[in-house]
Amino acid sequence: MCQLFETIKIVGGEPQNLVLHDERMNRSRLKLLGMKDILKLSDFIAVPDNAKEGIVRCRITYGRSFVSAEFSSYSPANILTLKLVEAGTLVYDHKYLDRSRLNALIDKNAADDILIIRNGCITDASYANIVFSDDRRQVTSDTPLLCGTMRELLLRNGVIKEERITVDDLHRFTHFKLINAMLGFDAPWLPLKNLISNVV
Structure with missing residues (x-):
């Protein structure tokens, strides 16, 4: 089964830029899986209490439907070259x-x-x-x-x-x-x- 994911930035408990994440997710589901129904990430993201402060990474795994949501702390990698x-x-x-x-x-x-x-x-x-x-x-x-x-x-x-x-x-x-x-x-x-x- 083809599995894909979206990485969502959570700031102060609020998911960022969901409209564009939704657009990409549903384009991929349609093109790769033939799924015409429209999913909304906001229906699946329930930010836990311990992820409501600061900046948190949320990884949504999906295919024909949602698979999982994982939350983790975030610090940017030090990429210089x-x-x-x-x-x-x-x-x-x-x-x-x-x-x-x-x-x-x-x-x-x-x-x-x-x-x-x-x-x-x-x-x-x-x-x-x-x-x-x-x-x-x-x-x-x-x-x-x-x-x-x-x-x-x-x-x-x-x-x-x-x-x-x-x-x-x-x-x-x-x-x-x-x-x-x-x-x-x-x-x-x-x-x-x-x-x-x-x-x-």
Whole structure:
């Protein structure tokens, strides 16, 4: 059975950005499983008392219906460097529970995480979308592996733009940052030199 998941940020007991999580979940259920009924995460998330303070991660596992909700404390990983890795055949266009092909690309001895290249185009880090800045504008690649909910929110609100970004385009930018449901847009901007760019 195909299992997928959503990671929901809980702040002060309140789930964040549920509309976009609902949209992605129901798109995946329709495309992969043929399920036309509409599920709402708000019907399934019951935040326990011990998760109502601070920032908490909620992982919802689902398939044809909801499977489980798990709550855990959250502190962001200290990701400072990314190694560019070519993965031309990798497909991760839905938030599959099985991340083994993604995880197999990571080499912690080379960098803190990876930046995945597919057919010469920038896609994502292993667990986040990426935004680049040239000190005038903030752009994300139009070829992501997975369309993240924070990426979608920032695009809809006009905070970032999307465009085709290839490896050869990287020199046009000065900084980058990672974004996802948990990080929001709050991760630090990192200098472009923190990309280890000899693609393997």
